[in-house]
Amino acid sequence: MVSEKMYGLGTKKSTIRTIFEYGKQRAAVVGAENIFDFSIGNPNVPAPEAVKTAIIDILNTMDSCELHGYTVAPGDAEVRQTIAESINRRFGTNFAGKNLFMTSGAAAAITICFKALHEPHSGDEFLTFAPYFPEYGCFVDGVGSKLVVVPANTENFEIQFDKFEELLSPKTKAVIVNSPNNPSGVVYSEETIKKLAAILEKKEAEYGHPIFIISDEPYRELVYGGLTVPYIPKYYKNTLVCYSWSKSLSLPGERIGYIVVPDEVADFGKVYGAIAGAARVLTHVNASSLFQRVVARCVDEPSDIAAYERNGNLLYDGLIEAGFECLKPQGAFYLFPKALEEDDRAFCERAKKYDLLLVPGSDFGCPGYFRAAYCIKEDTIRRSIARFKELAKEYKG
């Protein structure tokens, strides 16, 4: 009667959702302040005041029919030009408005790329690196293609290149890169990006067709300790950049982002055209006309990352003190420490005894680890450390 596959996708509860609901029930018993919920990756820094100012100013100055009317499908030309110029200032690129396609957030952006690139019945594949955002699987599957996952390099969560080369094949349509990474919080180094580019160029020559990088980078601005995030189009020409202001301006619910298609991609017209077609059939043309204008006005607004950096360091120090193995916070708002037993699901279950709500690494294709989102109150993190210590003590016997 309906698509069983869609029914399954719409009704199977995600682990994160299940944990979230458990947390609400438990809060009713012990009080919300006694729940240490590290499960949800939702910005807890308010949108900058500039967003509100921009909205009100736009409402007061623009003609209503123009403001709330349809823009052209890829987004308002002036908005795209403004954003392109901001990217150029930051990364020394040379984009114009025609290189951008506005989307309702990064999830839409990557899915439009999948739909644009996937050739039905070709058996093509999209590759990504564990640990990875589990929705990639749904989105790639939803357009009819297949997601291939390169196992995690748990030493430093950079790319495991030998396994990557093994899994590359003439079927590889594109490689999804997510740095700063959800869930590991790792930022790929320039060396990693250069090596990735070199391997892909070699394989492109060998296979005689392009292999795209789809750079999913909603966390680009959330980096700590003075790290920089290499801008991949500068290292590899067949790169499509998918961006969202969800995190940088704390606007996840407003669904506003873009795709960059550089002039340098193999056949710009073909790729941009296919993206326009994919956006059309996925009914993602004309992202919110108000929020297009809002992000254009706020395009150089600095992101307020101080709270995240403070939280990340606080949690990291506490976990190390409690005896966990963990990499220092680099980006996004996640830590991805090693679980204290091999079975990460059992570990996260046990953590619940201390009202510590954590997400098993298995959910991100990386068993034996867990994700702790630190976009929560500083005080909650501070008070959680004693709980982590108690939990660790259980394992030390």
Next chain:
Amino acid sequence: MVSEKMYGLGTKKSTIRTIFEYGKQRAAVVGAENIFDFSIGNPNVPAPEAVKTAIIDILNTMDSCELHGYTVAPGDAEVRQTIAESINRRFGTNFAGKNLFMTSGAAAAITICFKALHEPHSGDEFLTFAPYFPEYGCFVDGVGSKLVVVPANTENFEIQFDKFEELLSPKTKAVIVNSPNNPSGVVYSEETIKKLAAILEKKEAEYGHPIFIISDEPYRELVYGGLTVPYIPKYYKNTLVCYSWSKSLSLPGERIGYIVVPDEVADFGKVYGAIAGAARVLTHVNASSLFQRVVARCVDEPSDIAAYERNGNLLYDGLIEAGFECLKPQGAFYLFPKALEEDDRAFCERAKKYDLLLVPGSDFGCPGYFRAAYCIKEDTIRRSIARFKELAKEYKG
């Protein structure tokens, strides 16, 4: 390298787009005031002041993280409840928030329904009635199914039931109804809806499975001369209602609407679940969190239809005076008169000589007619009548 199908869909210019661009070039020569552009169906009535007031009030009173944060996938529970209650007041239904799924507009809503209902490799089909919105074809094709078109009843643009019955088959998954209709401007009568329901119920019994009605109704409030638009769930239980505030609040660029899934559909849980899954893979969960709140506040705001009604009557009277055959304006903001020669494309080409920009009926699956959108300045319509008369004179010799 890319999907050729998506490339084709993204680059083939629509007739409307081509006319629109011609109009801009021509305006540079003869002046914008001398172009009579009836091609674009874009609201020209500003959004009510209540929309602006609601936005500013929400910005000033709601916590930023809550306001701009993710809502649950189907939309904020309170928003959905508010909208359900408004629908109940208007149509005597008995919906609750759980019957609604918020979407980014009506195009997304219907496409989510197509994706939710379509069973891959089953050969299922979606039926609609000419004249019809041509994007239906792309959207149905995009999810992998097939659109079957029932030829137009050009006498009154109601449904041609004998042809409809011939085209119904066990493969029919759903029937798309669009009333008030784009492009005919016709509102289906209660009698039509009752007859449609009776046929579908008979066929459901015969085939042993549900046949859904997908009611695409972004023009519901735009009706004239005291007509009412029957609320289809009251006549037929397997109805999914797809709505958008694009026209009623003049917010087409903000992409905000909903799907109603009544309790009465065959297996509510299955259908709602499949819709949730389809929205997920199409990356259409969590419609704009600000605009969800805005439409909830403006849910009982009356639509400003006076200007459209005045325009429709003015154009209708003028066309009749010029010797055209045309139905009286009933709803939406379109007239769909008979072309003055059989070849509607040739007719629209000839109209360009008088700077009358019209869309051939062939684009809507109904040759021999043309669409004139009257959501433009009253003065433009007034001055266009002489041009229509000159055009008609050409044909009378």
